Amino acid sequence: MKKDFYEILGISKNADAAEIKKAYRKSALKYHPDKNPGDKEAEENFKLAAEAYEVLSDPNKKAKYDQYGHQAFDGSGGFGGGHGGMNMDDIFSQFGDIFGGGFGGFGGGGGGPRRAKGSNLRIKVKLTLEEIANGVEKKVKVKRKVQAKGVTYKTCSTCNGQGQVMRVTNTILGRMQSASTCPTCGGSGQILDKRPSDADAQGMIVEDETVSIKIPAGVVDGMQLKVSNKGNDAPGNSIPGDLIVAIEELEHEFLKREGENIHYDLYISFPEAVLGVSKDIEAINGKVRIKLEEGIQSGKILRLKGKGIPSINGYGSGDLLVHVNVWTPRTLNKEQKQFFENALNDEHFTPSPEKSEKSFFEKVKDMFS
Numbered sequence: 001m002k003k004d005f006y007e008i009l010g011i012s013k014n015a016d017a018a019e020i021k022k023a024y025r026k027s028a029l030k031y032h033p034d035k036n037p038g039d040k041e042a043e044e045n046f047k048l049a050a051e052a053y054e055v056l057s058d059p060n061k062k063a064k065y066d067q068y069g070h071q072a073f074d075g076s077g078g079f080g081g082g083h084g085g086m087n088m089d090d091i092f093s094q095f096g097d098i099f100g101g102g103f104g105g106f107g108g109g110g111g112g113p114r115r116a117k118g119s120n121l122r123i124k125v126k127l128t129l130e131e132i133a134n135g136v137e138k139k140v141k142v143k144r145k146v147q148a149k150g151v152t153y154k155t156c157s158t159c160n161g162q163g164q165v166m167r168v169t170n171t172i173l174g175r176m177q178s179a180s181t182c183p184t185c186g187g188s189g190q191i192l193d194k195r196p197s198d199a200d201a202q203g204m205i206v207e208d209e210t211v212s213i214k215i216p217a218g219v220v221d222g223m224q225l226k227v228s229n230k231g232n233d234a235p236g237n238s239i240p241g242d243l244i245v246a247i248e249e250l251e252h253e254f255l256k257r258e259g260e261n262i263h264y265d266l267y268i269s270f271p272e273a274v275l276g277v278s279k280d281i282e283a284i285n286g287k288v289r290i291k292l293e294e295g296i297q298s299g300k301i302l303r304l305k306g307k308g309i310p311s312i313n314g315y316g317s318g319d320l321l322v323h324v325n326v327w328t329p330r331t332l333n334k335e336q337k338q339f340f341e342n343a344l345n346d347e348h349f350t351p352s353p354e355k356s357e358k359s360f361f362e363k364v365k366d367m368f369s
Contacts, residue, residue, distance in 0.1 A: 223247045
């Protein structure tokens with residue numbers, strides 16, 4: 001089970017943005033690879049802290065995490081649904097400014113050049129309830145910026161290929177060293193040397209590419225998935241950005257989703273309620289036949305185990321909840337009306353709920369407990 005993000009940073013759920021940033025910086029500096037060379041456990045903690053900060057520092061992602069926990073981002077958001085898919089370039093390219101001047105780029109004492117990362121691309125993918133329940137592979141066409149064929153780059157003379165410049169400031173506490181992104185090369189350590197005629201000022205062109213996206217079963221509306229290295233390129237010896245895929249759930253004609261459970265309203269006639277009946281009802285993967293007993297009451301909820309949405313974490317599936325509604329006719333002919341008038345004084349039609357039958361409010365309480 002993944003460790004709680006708040007626990008990783010050592011903060012409460014009520015922590016504000018400044019406290020979250022302060023806690024992350026403290027943890028990042030403690031476990032920074034330059035301070036712990038060769039220590040795999042420290043590197044793992046460094047990645048965990050970055051993943052926690054990436055979610056908690058974003059108000060929208062934080063709100064989803066507070067509501068759904070890790071389910072909101074497993075296989076999605078963050079650095080690819082789990083710190084195992086992260087790399088140091090991801091962390092430094094996004095949060096390098098937080099470290100201040102304490103450390104340089106990853107690679108041993110800050111001496112190695114940092115690779116720039118291209119910008120991310122964002123798309124929205126619409127999914128049916130059936131696709132969400134079963135998982136699906138989607139092929140989408142995206143326009144990506146890539147380095148033009150024949151383009152060459154040379155080492156930036158401002159930072160000597162380091163991607164950052166160092167500044168030394170005299171303070172009352174002594175000489176303080178700080179690092180910032182090189183203003184000439186933008187952090188790539190390289191500048192344009194030869195530019196093909198079809199390239200822009202950075203040596204880039206736009207190309208169409210078809211990207212295959214594997215979407216796991218159980219995703220929720222608004223969840224974001226990441227396809228690594230399918231965003232825009234950056235100049236020089238860089239790392240491509242990522243393709244961020246936002247999930248949009250299409251409304252189903254008959255079924256209503258609530259988390260991992262599915263709700264279905266079944267309407268039956270009064271004679272069917274009295275005599276009992278077998279019915280074919282809508283389910284995610286086709287129709288399911290159920291049998292209603294004689295005298296079934298309107299408002300009864302039938303639970304079909306495992307007929308809902310699979311858990312994105314692989315912990316089984318939700319249920320299909322069938323809500324029985326007895327349909328009352330609005331108009332009657334003379335004979336039908338006479339029948340029900342005679343039934344007014346018939347004890348068989350007098351409401352007599354059994355004590356074992358739950359009230360509407362008890363049923364609602366059970367649904368959310």
